[in-house]
Amino acid sequence: MVNDSEAPANGYVQPSIDVKALAALLDGAYGEIRDLVRANLTQHAEVLEDAERLGLDAFRDRVRDVVVEMAATGQTGMGFPQAYGGGGDVGASIAAFETLAFGDLSVLVKTGVQFGLFGGAILHLGTERHHEAYLPRLITGELMGCFAMTETGHGSDVQALRTQARYDPDSAEFVITTDGEAARKDYIGNAARHAELAVVFAQLEVGGRQEGVHAFVVPIRIDGAPAPGVRIEDDGRKMGLNGVDNGRIWFDQVRVPREALLNRFADVTADGTYRSEIENPGRRFFTMLGTLVQGRVSVAGAAVNASKVALTIAVKYASRRRQFTAAADGEEQLLLDYGTHQRRLLPLLARTYALHFAQDVVRTQLHEVFSRPQADDLARRELESRAAGLKALGTWHATRTIQECREACGGAGYLAINRFAALKADSDVFTTFEGDNHVLLQLVTKGLLTHHASEFENLDQRGMVRYVTALALDTIIEKASVHKLLERVRDLLPGGDQWDQEAGLLDSEYQLAMLRFREEHMLAGLARRLKRGMDQGGQPGAVFSQVQDHVIAVASAHVERLVLEAFVERMRQLPDGDEKVALGLLCDLFALSTIENDRAWFMEHGRLTAQRSKAIHREVNDLCRKVRAIAVDLVDAWTIPAPMLRSPDLLG
């Protein structure tokens, strides 16, 4: 869409976007599966209205039916081996899940629970006997299951959960018991109504010895009634996602055979001997949990796509809605021509594009790690860190974007038919489930600290320390390491003391250097604070707690740097042309609005003068005006099926 009348005077020419070409670029290698999901969403579009129309249990059953019907098209089984009826393509399974987030999010989360959490646990923690017994029927949705990890008393701190699984050698059975009210399983999707099986995480006791958290397959429902010794309670109505039947489960001496242990990483012999190839219990625990990284990658991508739905509605509405008179001729002005309206929506649009490309990177990493026969510890750790970080930033982005878009559509945005009600209520818990965002960002920072430590101090033999929740800080933040970190910060500057004064604001090397400088400087500062705290005799956990805000800030800075790198890298691969120019505007807008948001920090740390800070503000305004001219094309390129947007009055 070229609009000559708005072309600035400095020779800049507004790009003209080929929407189909941009859409193909965005869909990438997974256009086929994404189009299948789009078709399935359109076919089942009426589920969006059912969410308002049906009662609680009727809607839950409706969502179950939709999930099973979608499963029959092959959409939800892409991540399972072909031998069991799956598609054998992990990347495609993530792409399918991301695309599903254009539609009703109960369908999305029910799909995630059944095929990602329950199916994923059977696949990755189980062995052939479990695969043969369960995979073929769970891939079709005939066998429904749930993933019983979270407990009321311990949401984020899985290692501390208190459900017990004692091995009884006489009967060769495990005895599963809920140890106290805080140990009840809670918020378990599929538990209140549909699941026959549960993968239950419990503290394994063998021969009087505690062996840590392990997973067991436990029947919880037989012919619709709770299995003997199992008590199930409905979590009831929730803010959203009411098509998912969350519930609580208690186990009272429930006996399952020895083979119910998902035994890929550890097993118990018939006579009651515990065996594992992974000696360190902490490492074993995190290796098990690590196989579940798919869930975080999936939620990150889903959050980005839920943001796209909100932005599509708000941008298209603002491009046709007129309000108040601004021009001399008395005609009312389009909302999207107001500077504040651009400021409200377009940096969010740019960040959504940035997160989209960052998601491409993490999905590709996931695909590679899980398609390899042998585990590569370093690649896994990098994947886990990136997944945790993107999940946190992506889901906060969704919460913020959906809220801003609702407000930008005024009172109309409040009506259920206009989609924001469900989007907002359903996506709200994304910031909490699959790992609370604050906890995830702390994991990211702990990883960075240990990564540096091992890089500089050759601590490989103790590298797994990063997996220990109560971080062994004394090991990590030795003086030498802090010293090296500070050196690294100096080395980062691309040359000369004035690098940040002279570079052009639209130079992506400048933008990257700013985000790299921030990350490294924050990390070094954090290491220094930790060391000081330890030197003064503080307990590691207490010291870490005291600097928690720095910990969160480091992780955010790290992830934003990764996101910008992903965007810049993608840009560099593109052939010259209008799409590249358009994406370049978005990349600049993302980078500069990110720096602008944290400009106080850059000024505090001598990397931004007051004058240059104001120049960035003006540049962001200018970029908003340029992006405004192509904003409708940019949201159209996401190719969200029209029935998913609803909003008849807003979209005309």
Added chain:
Amino acid sequence: MVNDSEAPANGYVQPSIDVKALAALLDGAYGEIRDLVRANLTQHAEVLEDAERLGLDAFRDRVRDVVVEMAATGQTGMGFPQAYGGGGDVGASIAAFETLAFGDLSVLVKTGVQFGLFGGAILHLGTERHHEAYLPRLITGELMGCFAMTETGHGSDVQALRTQARYDPDSAEFVITTDGEAARKDYIGNAARHAELAVVFAQLEVGGRQEGVHAFVVPIRIDGAPAPGVRIEDDGRKMGLNGVDNGRIWFDQVRVPREALLNRFADVTADGTYRSEIENPGRRFFTMLGTLVQGRVSVAGAAVNASKVALTIAVKYASRRRQFTAAADGEEQLLLDYGTHQRRLLPLLARTYALHFAQDVVRTQLHEVFSRPQADDLARRELESRAAGLKALGTWHATRTIQECREACGGAGYLAINRFAALKADSDVFTTFEGDNHVLLQLVTKGLLTHHASEFENLDQRGMVRYVTALALDTIIEKASVHKLLERVRDLLPGGDQWDQEAGLLDSEYQLAMLRFREEHMLAGLARRLKRGMDQGGQPGAVFSQVQDHVIAVASAHVERLVLEAFVERMRQLPDGDEKVALGLLCDLFALSTIENDRAWFMEHGRLTAQRSKAIHREVNDLCRKVRAIAVDLVDAWTIPAPMLRSPDLLG
């Protein structure tokens, strides 16, 4: 609650709060009516569960019943004259409404629609004939009405609405007609099901002349069916507030008698002559609208109290929930002892207290203006500006606070029984109704600009220009005025160039000077930009649109300054004692976290060094630790009836 073990070493002694005394201080002069509302809320507590349990229409009827039952206690009629069965105390009516926000917000909004909007329009825009005909029955809730102002095509720009009311002198009737689909009335509370009457805002035409927007009493429903010529459509399900029956209304040549015009400010004689004591049409329009300022004051107070509900749950939960091990003894740490958790909740707690005291000021102003027999233009304008600004900042604060508190309660916060689901969904539209926040803040800034202009340039005779939406900028921003504004900024500094370097961070004069400097500097900068735009030949509306982000920033800065002044002023009136010490902590925390949030601006404008900015960050952390020790007492002092909090698992 004194906790000696946490007392810092510098001699500071943690205050010990007398919760009852603090509660009485907060309730102020309206303890009696607030306690009545608390009792009524407790009596009807089950409506909170009905919101989840009942279908749409059943819940709407239930809410109507609760409102009528509350009306019978005198709670909702405080703002009406005693002669008609009211309480004759405007301030008490606002206090009652604020307190009602502790409970189900559909009950609150239905109350606001019936007694505030509908009843308020009859009272303030009508004359004795309307009062006698309607007030006694509407005060009891026997006669239900709605307030039909907003149209689909024009939400915020009321002057542009397009419903027509033509006077027919032959029959001495007005003929009301919806002129095109964009002119349908929309989102009208009480319209879809319960209202018999509507106060309809329409463009009055008398003898072929357009006389601007006026209000008419129009029967829309007779014995449950739409009146002849009236079409009503249900707005259907909304994100929240589903106990309020919002709807759309179309009028097709609906005839009402001449006496249906609410004729306090203008009238039409039987022979078809238009008469008004207010000659200027713009001034007439805004005088009519001005009587509706109560709605904004009410919503501002309700938003603050809805925030209190969320904070009470989150703070009390965090004071008993343990998560992760930090101490050496292996005991898990309380959430509220984590630095980030304090950072997430306690500045919001301080801001809630600050907004509470600012609400006291605006409620008092409202009471005084509306209790006086004669209008005082200046006092009215100040009230309207303050009400608009507090409504915007208060409702955004509620949206943000409720979201943060939900996330701080993790997955449990997502369950409907734990209150956040309803709080979040119901309060979401507060930022939009009774004036969209962005539009309101623009009004605030326009008022500031004209205030300065008239103050310096003796433009009193043209003072009402501020009421014109397309602001007459050329009048306002004459060179002299800009010059004077800049002088004022210099005069503001409390002495010496180093004032902001040497003052103590906890000196409230320093804090106030910082917020005053920011406001005046921003305002002067805006005036300069406007002048430059006009000098370059821009159209006033277009120039104003281009600097819209500055316009919003000025208004926010202005309102934050008013809020801090209200808090500091209240502090100064208090006798010495522990409550004063406690409120002093909150006042400092509010002031410094406000400066911290905008520290980039202060650095850009030379009023904060990097070093001092970091010192403020540390001071905020320190204040959070001090407030943490008394946080539970501080939320208890709000005296929210326990059944309003629900959350059995969170609160134990």
